[in-house]
Amino acid sequence: MKLTFSAEDEQFRQEVANWLANNLCGDFEPIRFRGGPGDEHSFVAERKAWEKKLAEGGWTAIGWPKEYGGRGCSIEQQVIFNEEYARAGGPGRMGHIGETLVGPTLIAYGTGEQKEKYLPGIRAGKDLWCQGYSEPSAGSDLANVKTKAQFDEASKQWLLNGQKVWTSLAHESQFCFVVARTDPASTGQKGLGFFLVDMDQPGVTIRPIPQLTGTAEFNEVFFDDAVCSAGDIVGAPGDGWRVAMALLGFERGVSTLGQQMLFQSELDDIVKIAKENGAANDPSIRQRLADAHIGLRIMRYNSMRMMSGGEDGSLQKEAMIYKLYWASWHRNLGKLAMDVLGPESELLTDAPYELNRLQSLFLFTRADTIYGGTNQIQRNLIAERALGMPREPRGTV
Amino acid sequence: MDFTFTDDQLAFRDSVGSMLENEVTTASIRERWTGDSGENGDMLNMLNEMGMNSLLVPESCGGLGMDLVDFVLLADACGKAALPESIVEDAVVAGGLLSDLLASGQHTDQVQELLGGVAAGDIRVGCAHIINPYSNFAHRKDWMLLANGNDVHLVPKSDLKFTALKSVDPSRRLQKVDWAPSRKTRVAEGEVGAGLQRATLNRGALAAAAQLLGLAQAMVQQAVDYSATREQFGKAIGTNQAVKHLMADCAVQIEFAKPVVYRAAYTVGVAPQRADWAVSHAKTAAGSAAELSARNATQVHGAMGYTWECDLHIWVKRAWALAKEWGDAGFHKNRIHEWLLQPNALLGPEFTFGKRYIDHSDSAAA
Numbered sequence: 089m090k091l092t093f094s095a096e097d098e099q100f101r102q103e104v105a106n107w108l109a110n111n112l113c114g115d116f117e118p119i120r121f122r123g124g125p126g127d128e129h130s131f132v133a134e135r136k137a138w139e140k141k142l143a144e145g146g147w148t149a150i151g152w153p154k155e156y157g158g159r160g161c162s163i164e165q166q167v168i169f170n171e172e173y174a175r176a177g178g179p180g181r182m183g184h185i186g187e188t189l190v191g192p193t194l195i196a197y198g199t200g201e202q203k204e205k206y207l208p209g210i211r212a213g214k215d216l217w218c219q220g221y222s223e224p225s226a227g228s229d230l231a232n233v234k235t236k237a238q239f240d241e242a243s244k245q246w247l248l249n250g251q252k253v254w255t256s257l258a259h260e261s262q263f264c265f266v267v268a269r270t271d272p273a274s275t276g277q278k279g280l281g282f283f284l285v286d287m288d289q290p291g292v293t294i295r296p297i298p299q300l301t302g303t304a305e306f307n308e309v310f311f312d313d314a315v316c317s318a319g320d321i322v323g324a325p326g327d328g329w330r331v332a333m334a335l336l337g338f339e340r341g342v343s344t345l346g347q348q349m350l351f352q353s354e355l356d357d358i359v360k361i362a363k364e365n366g367a368a369n370d371p372s373i374r375q376r377l378a379d380a381h382i383g384l385r386i387m388r389y390n391s392m393r394m395m396s397g398g399e400d401g402s403l404q405k406e407a408m409i410y411k412l413y414w415a416s417w418h419r420n421l422g423k424l425a426m427d428v429l430g431p432e433s434e435l436l437t438d439a440p441y442e443l444n445r446l447q448s449l450f451l452f453t454r455a456d457t458i459y460g461g462t463n464q465i466q467r468n469l470i471a472e473r474a475l476g477m478p479r480e481p482r483g484t485v
Numbered sequence: 486m487d488f489t490f491t492d493d494q495l496a497f498r499d500s501v502g503s504m505l506e507n508e509v510t511t512a513s514i515r516e517r518w519t520g521d522s523g524e525n526g527d528m529l530n531m532l533n534e535m536g537m538n539s540l541l542v543p544e545s546c547g548g549l550g551m552d553l554v555d556f557v558l559l560a561d562a563c564g565k566a567a568l569p570e571s572i573v574e575d576a577v578v579a580g581g582l583l584s585d586l587l588a589s590g591q592h593t594d595q596v597q598e599l600l601g602g603v604a605a606g607d608i609r610v611g612c613a614h615i616i617n618p619y620s621n622f623a624h625r626k627d628w629m630l631l632a633n634g635n636d637v638h639l640v641p642k643s644d645l646k647f648t649a650l651k652s653v654d655p656s657r658r659l660q661k662v663d664w665a666p667s668r669k670t671r672v673a674e675g676e677v678g679a680g681l682q683r684a685t686l687n688r689g690a691l692a693a694a695a696q697l698l699g700l701a702q703a704m705v706q707q708a709v710d711y712s713a714t715r716e717q718f719g720k721a722i723g724t725n726q727a728v729k730h731l732m733a734d735c736a737v738q739i740e741f742a743k744p745v746v747y748r749a750a751y752t753v754g755v756a757p758q759r760a761d762w763a764v765s766h767a768k769t770a771a772g773s774a775a776e777l778s779a780r781n782a783t784q785v786h787g788a789m790g791y792t793w794e795c796d797l798h799i800w801v802k803r804a805w806a807l808a809k810e811w812g813d814a815g816f817h818k819n820r821i822h823e824w825l826l827q828p829n830a831l832l833g834p835e836f837t838f839g840k841r842y843i844d845h846s847d848s849a850a851a
Binding site for chain 1: 617618650653654655657659716717720721724783787790791793795798809810813819
């Protein structure tokens with residue numbers, strides 16, 4: 089055990105902080121602390137430009153190996169980058185799906201051709217990606233995918249038909265990775281393929297889904313004979329589930345540390361308001377503020393523990409507890425924010441339905457316990473996979 | 486000891502409830518969101534025809550002369566329907582305060598005339614309280630009852646300035662009301678005024694609590710229905726214990742909150758000077774049941790419950806607003822512990838229910 093960063097890492101931290109101070113300013117000043125969950129619709133053009141700015145400075149894909157254009161940063165350095173990025177108010181990343189999910193997946197499972205075709209665009213902050221997993225009948229039961237991929241011998245390409253749903257940022261993305269059924273007779277985890285699909289084609293229709301926040305960052309995506317070239321399947325037909333699950337392993341990596349810095353900044357805001365408006369005099373609010381602080385520290389220590397030893401970024405057993413914990417904690421923080429604001433919490437700042445930062449936090453955190461595996465699914469995973477309890481029986485409908 | 490309602494009370498609830506169920510469709514609620522006034526004129530007429538406006542108005546003024554026990558089930562029904570119109574607050578809070586003014590002999594002629602107009606459905610009176618900085622649908626009222634220090638004022642619309650504010654709940658039309666108190670508009674002052682305001686807060690919190698009960702039940706019902714039809718892993722999601730338990734937890738809180746709300750309604754009627762803790766208990770219990778129901782019903786709906794298209798958020802957002810209006814959980818829990826921890830609190834079994842509680846004259850322990 090050594091709970092410190094090395095001198096080299098501290099120097100790296102300074103380098104990151106300096107670069108952000110010198111670049112996240114001027115034209116980019118308005119996008120500080122903007123974007124991200126609940127605020128994805130804000131400053132889209134500016135945040136796309138910011139992605140390119142990051143890339144020019146060499147701050148995209150820092151965890152990728154150098155041979156693919158990354159910085160080859162250690163886990164510690166990635167943690168430091170995420171911490172400093174969040175502290176500086178770095179806007180919600182638009183390239184995060186490509187950088188943290190697609191990139192590592194292609195590096196691990198992609199062909200040379202796929203790496204060459206896709207990694208540079210992600211690294212350059214140019215190509216944005218979205219995730220084509222969930223479907224109307226495949227939510228918690230992700231393996232119940234119905235979208236079909238059929239190989240057309242005449243044109244030597246795949247034809248995709250079906251529907252995806254809850255696809256974040258689909259309307260801003262150049263590409264989507266899609267889990268689709270390559271064997272029409274198969275069910276469940278067998279017979280799936282993992283496809284890299286160009287969104288800019290007649291076979292793809294995108295329809296935004298307005299949320300109870302009044303904004304739309306999710307979409308429905310319809311594939312009607314959408315084409316995907318023969319070289320754009322990752323792994324073999326039938327091997328899609330393995331690739332799709334490996335990708336999710338990367339999802340719960342170092343980005344969680346940056347998320348915690350965002351949480352810290354939200355908590356700081358709430359504490360500040362509680363002091364200003366007198367809510368901090370209420371004993372029940374004081375207790376909940378302390379609980380929030382305690383919970384956040386627990387998450388931080390545990391994340392660092394999860395990272396320890398996991399040099400390849402692979403998901404460790406302890407990681408299973410993390411989603412359940414942060415989602416519940418964050419949801420409670422949203423409620424605390426509203427209680428601290430009191431009657432003001434009900435007022436919108438602007439017509440037609442413009443939420444302030446803490447209202448967004450409150451409303452959006454109601455989704456935290458749902459997306460990426462509901463709290464109920466997470467508890468089942470912990471019970472069945474970590475504790476080895478008997479599996480929940482499945483139905484036959 | 487009898488917690489049951491009379492057949493008349495239940496029949497009244499059923500007729501109002503079924504009218505609301507038929508007329509207050511979610512499509513019609515969404516229409517109100519885009520309308521100028523936020524209200525539906527036909528609905529206001531129907532509510533008036535059913536006697537909602539005149540329920541608490543004394544018979545001498547053309548009203549039905551009923552009490553809050555009669556009203557509590559109707560408020561529950563309004564919550565169940567997520568009725569946007571502010572009929573519950575108008576009838577219980579404004580109507581209650583006007584009746585109090587009449588009973589205390591303050592400005593009898595003017596108050597009597599207004600009560601008659603309210604009962605006939607010709608005049609609309611609203612009521613604000615210092616605990617709520619904003620007043621729902623105040624701009625639609627002909628008169629507002631407003632507080633200034635201990636004083637209570639009755640102010641015509643022409644002397645009020647409204648600033649419309651947007652609520653997270655699109656069904657609500659909050660107004661900031663600016664006005665200048667004058668001797669002309671003052672209807673009560675000093676101790677009398679303070680007592681009236683305290684009673685107003687209790688009636689407002691009780692009205693909110695009863696609606697929260699209805700909101701909570703409606704949300705749970707929607708989630709229960711959804712859990713029976715939505716399938717994952719080859720079976721309805723409601724077959725999973727994890728999903729069942731979310732709903733069972735809500736049902737337990739709702740059912741345990743009901744007698745608390747009924748008791749508060751009774752106490753406000755028979756011993757208003759001792760109603761604070763009973764009302765605070767009701768608001769806390771119903772608010773907590775409704776907030777849990779909002780959370781768990783959304784959770785059971787999964788991502789679908791997070792969309793604007795899914796009707797659930799109509800109820801969820803109202804529950805959030807009403808849980809805070811007329812004092813949030815922190816305020817009401819503070820009132821409970823202040824009562825509980827005072828040296829001469831009336832705490833024995835003889836004070837839990839019954840005559841000794843109502844008759845006890847030690848006002849310091851109220």
